[in-house]
Amino acid sequence: MLRDNLFCALLLIAVFLCDSIIGEGEYFKREHSLMKPYQGTGMVIPNWEFFGSTMVTQAFVRLTADQQSRIGGLYNKNPITFRNWAIQLHFKVSGKGKELFGDGFAFWYVKDPLELGPVFGSKDYFVGLGLFFDTYANQNGAHSHGHPYISAMINNGTQHYDHDRDGTHTELAGCEGKFRNVDHETIVEIRYENDVLSVGTDFESRGAFKECFSVKGVILPSNYYIGVSAATGELSDNHDVIAIKTFQLTSSSPSENDDRSHMLPSASQFAAPRPRIDDKPQSMSNLKFFLLIICVIIGIIIIAAVSILVFQRHQETSRKRFY
Known part of the structure; x- marks a missing residue:
């Protein structure tokens, strides 16, 4: 029994050493x-x-x-x-x-x-x-x-x-x-x-x-x-x-x-740094350009409509004063 235990202990030690020493x-x-x-x-x-x-x-x-x-x-x-x-x-x-x-x-x-x-x-x-x-x-x-x-x-x-x-x-x-x-x-x-x-x-x-x-x-x-x-x-x-x-x-x-x-x-040495280059301004995409044109057109229409209303009211006021 003692021999068996001793053999097991030596075997475990051998396995541990083989596992620990990987190469030279x-x-x-x-x-x-x-x-x-x-x-x-x-x-x-x-x-x-x-x-x-x-x-x-x-x-x-x-x-x-x-x-x-x-x-x-x-x-x-x-x-x-x-x-x-x-x-x-x-x-x-x-x-x-x-x-x-x-x-x-x-x-x-x-x-x-x-x-x-x-x-x-x-x-x-x-x-x-x-x-x-x-x-x-x-x-x-x-x-x-x-x-x-x-x-x-x-x-x-x-x-x-x-x-x-x-x-x-x-x-x-x-x-x-x-x-x-x-x-x-x-x-x-x-x-x-x-x-x-x-x-x-x-x-x-x-x-x-x-x-x-x-x-x-x-x-x-x-x-x-x-x-x-x-x-x-x-x-x-x-x-x-x-x-x-x-x-x-x-x-x-x-x-x-x-x-x-x-x-x-x-x-004692480092790689040569590359200079920082700032981002170039991003070009406007086709979708953004289209939306911008739509917004400009809508703005022009609103300004024109308001101008017409103001002009009409001014004309009506002038007529009342004439009569």
């Missing part, structure tokens, strides 16, 4: 991950806090439904204590809109837990990394890219994310990504290792990540929180999180254990 130098961190089934007791998700319009189902966590003026998000309650990490975000963006839809969602690695705000559902002037999945183009004029668009921003708390410019003047790097309204699961990997921030995508269900961008010289302190948020305005979409898988990466870098608690997030 990669360790799966359950306390920083979100996987099905999501719920613990009641409406609580272990290790996670959600807010706003977020709704938890058996198949996904919906940050916003395909409805106007919705904000939702969730964040991990445990800060990331290790310096090098990789996070795989499984998500789905869908909606009824064919031409117009939005606004998008964001992945966060930030100093403070997420709060409701104007930047894809979270607060502006954040400290840390924001990775934005923007589905609607606010920037006017010629773009060097299409939408949906994935872009990163490193902020030390002093920079404003400008929605009207799609964040172009504070963008670290970015790439296009056709992740909306696809039938299969879409995945993005955010990887931070030895001060290199890289993002890879799998939007074609190929089982391999395609590089979106890779930037050297990015400083991100540890003990920051991860989270995801989304927002809709006049345009809308479903923004769903299916899974978040977090891995600790081991590194041979001699500076891996350096104390970075006093540092602020920074980057």
